[in-house]
Amino acid sequence: MTEQQVNEQDLLRQAKAGNLSAFESLVVKHSPGLYSFIYRLVNNQTDAEELTQQTWVKAWQNISRFQERSSFKTWLFRIGINLTLNYKTRRRPVEKLAESMTIESKHLPEEEYLRKRRQELVRCVLQELTAEQRTALILSVYEQLSYKEIAQIMGKSVRAVDSLLVRAKAKLHELLLPAKKRGLI
Amino acid sequence: MKKLRSKGGALVSNIAKMKACKRIKLLLSAYADGVISTREKGRVEKHLAQCPECARLLQDLTDIKEVMLTIPAPETPPYLVTRIQAQLRQEQKKFKPRQVLTPVWQLLGAILVIFAIGLGIMLGSALARTNGIYTEISFLNAEPSLDNLFVIENAGQQ
Numbered sequence: 001m002t003e004q005q006v007n008e009q010d011l012l013r014q015a016k017a018g019n020l021s022a023f024e025s026l027v028v029k030h031s032p033g034l035y036s037f038i039y040r041l042v043n044n045q046t047d048a049e050e051l052t053q054q055t056w057v058k059a060w061q062n063i064s065r066f067q068e069r070s071s072f073k074t075w076l077f078r079i080g081i082n083l084t085l086n087y088k089t090r091r092r093p094v095e096k097l098a099e100s101m102t103i104e105s106k107h108l109p110e111e112e113y114l115r116k117r118r119q120e121l122v123r124c125v126l127q128e129l130t131a132e133q134r135t136a137l138i139l140s141v142y143e144q145l146s147y148k149e150i151a152q153i154m155g156k157s158v159r160a161v162d163s164l165l166v167r168a169k170a171k172l173h174e175l176l177l178p179a180k181k182r183g184l185i
Numbered sequence: 186m187k188k189l190r191s192k193g194g195a196l197v198s199n200i201a202k203m204k205a206c207k208r209i210k211l212l213l214s215a216y217a218d219g220v221i222s223t224r225e226k227g228r229v230e231k232h233l234a235q236c237p238e239c240a241r242l243l244q245d246l247t248d249i250k251e252v253m254l255t256i257p258a259p260e261t262p263p264y265l266v267t268r269i270q271a272q273l274r275q276e277q278k279k280f281k282p283r284q285v286l287t288p289v290w291q292l293l294g295a296i297l298v299i300f301a302i303g304l305g306i307m308l309g310s311a312l313a314r315t316n317g318i319y320t321e322i323s324f325l326n327a328e329p330s331l332d333n334l335f336v337i338e339n340a341g342q343q
């Protein structure tokens with residue numbers, strides 16, 4: 001067990017005993033990861049901030065129930081996912097690629113401009129997946145979790161996660177095909 | 186007739202190929218993520234060597250993943266942690282997380298309860314015995330009368 005893990009376990013024990021300062025140390029440590037994960041799920045800063053905040057409040061209220069069968073991060077992300085899936089985000093229309101590109105980015109060198117275009121395109125297309133497909137894909141690609149870990153976080157079987165990822169990738173491929181034909185990807 | 190038979194053969198072979206592709210496409214995601222069994226990996230690789238369409242799909246999946254990975258992680262707003270901490274302090278005022286006893290304290294609590302129950306039983310039976318002695322003494326000290334005799338007789342029957 002690393003020193004960091006020991007430290008986290010110690011903080012958890014104190015937080016469970018009602019020590020808010022110890023819990024706040026966990027907030028400092030895990031907030032960037034949690035925020036960026038939720039941001040990628042909802043693709044909106046205001047919603048991501050709100051959901052990150054709600055996740056921490058819920059975690060604090062239930063910290064005594066955390067039985068340490070999984071890592072704290074897994075438990076925290078699970079709360080975040082549940083809140084995000086239940087959160088009635090104002091459905092924003094997917095930005096058209098041309099609109100999403102700022103004037104500033106149009107003055108970038110060609111290679112950089114194309115890279116940004118590709119990124120914007122993928123970001124928009126990701127929002128076309130179902131919430132569960134997007135969650136599984138983000139956990140797999142960005143958090144680099146194994147299928148087993150994703151299953152644990154999402155409360156699903158490994159087989160169900162595999163199936164979600166197959167469908168997510170197939171849909172992404174289908175949606176990005178026109179861009180691929182135009183040589184954008 | 187020969188032409189028809191060859192057309193039929195081609196159709197059957199096309200259907201078989203489509204079925205094989207469908208099966209392999211289900212494994213391609215896990216293959217691209219490197220979470221596939223050795224046996225299935227062999228099957229996928231054998232198929233990919235013969236099927237340019239599936240090989241292209243695998244390349245597309247890899248490209249999509251690469252583009253996804255170039256998207257930088259969103260920056261955490263600088264005030265977010267402070268806001269969370271402030272909200273948690275507010276929460277603490279109205280709500281304290283449920284305190285859970287450690288197993289050692291739970292065990293000690295259980296021992297204490299058992300001890301208290303045992304003590305109660307012992308004290309109860311001791312008191313009952315003492316009461317019995319007092320009853321016998323009061324009978325012995327009582328003035329002989331018909332009423333007392335009746336009570337003593339009843340006590341003897343009990």
